[in-house]
Structures are given as structure tokens and as C-alpha cells.
Amino acid sequence: MGKNLWLRLLSVPQVAQHSFSPSNSPAQENIALDKPASQSSYESIWWKNASLAVDGNLNQGARAVNCMFTGTGYPSTWWQVDLGREYYIHKLAVHFRTSQIYRRNGVEVYSSVRENPKPTGHLCGSATRFSPHVTWMTCNNTARYITLYQDTNNGDTAMNFCEVQVFSKYFF
């Protein structure tokens, strides 16, 4: 392999992102996996359940078969996962769909001890159209519910992401 090819491989941005990704250590358990999830709306011709964002499949591909999707005709949308009990939430990762990137712009992520699909609770972070395909946020807050909320009109307010991973312990 030539030197120039190696340099190109090393310059791929995903290399840095993947070094941040959790692996199989028990201390890095994703506490959102297979937990009950709900969302505000659905697109009738493009039905994608809320549970697809906690199914453990991180595929962010074009047809979004492992991704949730809310309806497009609403002033705001939300998605929420119930962790079952309160945890100290350290970090979370939102795996956005790699197409329709504009839809990640304005997505806000909240942690809360009470079920409330509104922009309330503790703001862990928000995304812009420049946020990476896997966007990490730090909560450092005790919560039972994680809510993603969107009322920024990017042509519509629909949210379309493929997985939300939540980690309660420090692992960096």
C-alpha cells in the first residue's frame, strides 16, 4: 500500500469518531437498549416505530430500516425512552441517519425524572446540521427519561435517527 493511500485513510474523519465509541466492556452498558420508547407522530407512508431507536442496530443507512421517523406535518415532534428507573446519566450518543442530514438541525436532548415529552428537564445538548453522524452529549444528571425534541422547521420538523445509546457510568 502506497504512502499516499495511508495518508488518505488516516485523514478520514470517522477514525476520530470511532475512537470515542463504546465497545463491549460491562462498564459501558447501554441502558436504553430495548427499553420502552414512544414518539409524537408517524408518517403514514413511511411508518417507523419509536423502538427502532433502541433496538441495538446501529445501521444508519439510506433506507433507514433500523431508524425511527416522526410525521412531517406537525409544529413540533418528540421521541422518548423510559429507562425504567432513575440513573445517573453521564453521556449519550445519538446515531443520526446519514441521509436527510438537515433533519438533525435543532434537535434538543433532555433528561428528566418525570415523563414529559416537552422541552423541559435537563438539557444535555442539541444538534445542528454540522453535528457528526454519531453525536455525543454529556448529561451528568439523574434521570429516568431521555427525550429528543424538535420544533425547528427545516422544511418540516420531523426527526429521523437510528439509535440513542445512554451510559450511566464514566468510562473515559
Ligand SMILES: [Ca+2]
Ligand atoms: Ca436502531
